[in-house]
Amino acid sequence: MARALGATDVCLPSAGNAGSAAAAYAARGGLRAHVFVPKDVARVFIMETESYGAEVVTVDGLITDAGKLCAERAREHGWYECATLKEPYRVEGKKTMGYELAEQMDWKLPDAILYPTGGGTGLIGMWKAFDELEAMGFVGPERPRMYAVQAEGCAPIVKAFAEGAEEAPLWPDARTVAHGIRVPKALADFLILRALRQSRGAGVSVSDREMVDGVKDAAAAEGVFMAPEGGACVAALRKLKASGNVTPDDRIVVFNTGTGFKYVENIAPLW
Numbered sequence: 001m002a003r004a005l006g007a008t009d010v011c012l013p014s015a016g017n018a019g020s021a022a023a024a025y026a027a028r029g030g031l032r033a034h035v036f037v038p039k040d041v042a043r044v045f046i047m048e049t050e051s052y053g054a055e056v057v058t059v060d061g062l063i064t065d066a067g068k069l070c071a072e073r074a075r076e077h078g079w080y081e082c083a084t085l086k087e088p089y090r091v092e093g094k095k096t097m098g099y100e101l102a103e104q105m106d107w108k109l110p111d112a113i114l115y116p117t118g119g120g121t122g123l124i125g126m127w128k129a130f131d132e133l134e135a136m137g138f139v140g141p142e143r144p145r146m147y148a149v150q151a152e153g154c155a156p157i158v159k160a161f162a163e164g165a166e167e168a169p170l171w172p173d174a175r176t177v178a179h180g181i182r183v184p185k186a187l188a189d190f191l192i193l194r195a196l197r198q199s200r201g202a203g204v205s206v207s208d209r210e211m212v213d214g215v216k217d218a219a220a221a222e223g224v225f226m227a228p229e230g231g232a233c234v235a236a237l238r239k240l241k242a243s244g245n246v247t248p249d250d251r252i253v254v255f256n257t258g259t260g261f262k263y264v265e266n267i268a269p270l271w
Contacts, residue, residue, distance in 0.1 A: 001089040003029045007080035013066035015179040016045035023054035036066040084119035085188045091125045098129025110144045111250040116229035117148035118183035120192040127195040146201040149236040151176035158203030177266040178228035210235035212270040230256025
């Protein structure tokens with residue numbers, strides 16, 4: 001869409017994967033990409049993103065700090081800013097996960113979905129997709145229980161949900177090895193919280209130790225070397241099962257959002 005709208009440059013803040021993906025698509029589409037990342041991001045992300053020809057700017061701070069600098073540069077240079085929920089098309093892309101779930105599950109939505117939640121675009125996109133699928137007659141009014149999974153060291157959505165708040169205040173001193181969910185303040189926190197409550201889901205937080213154990217569990221059981229964000233969902237599933245929120249009879253979708261190979265330096269101390 002950036003290309004269709006006549007953009008020559010795209011930019012976004014990223015914890016790693018989104019920046020690499022944007023750079024790859026920009027390279028293919030003949031666009032220049034500018035990616036702003038926290039300075040402690042794993043080196044492999046910077047190498048991959050630069051290999052696609054993108055400019056990578058490291059920022060002293062978290063992804064929220066990278067986002068502020070990205071927005072400033074976008075205004076200064078007239079770049080197309082495709083940061084989370086700064087334009088509509090990223091949500092439109094993410095919602096296809098909801099379409100694919102429905103199609104692959106024979107047009108019966110799962111009972112529960114566990115999604116690693118930083119900015120929350122994927123969760124918001126899927127929730128939008130389910131309404132559209134019902135409007136088109138592909139599914140009925142039933143909805144999956146949506147569970148936003150976060151790290152104990154950065155769990156603003158979990159805290160806001162538990163407190164009954166409509167928005168999630170900035171989380172201080174955000175820390176976790178899962179940099180993809182190290183988002184101390186989500187722009188669309190109110191939309192995430194609305195989806196959790198409307199679906200009768202919840203927010204679930206896990207420790208870094210638990211998410212790395214989840215990576216190991218998934219690898220041993222399924223042959224999938226997950227990113228720690230995916231491991232967080234595996235750990236959250238165990239907690240939800242223990243609390244009775246999900247049962248062995250439920251059809252449950254657990255999302256993994258990356259490969260563990262890119263996070264080796266992050267998770268090695270906990271391995």
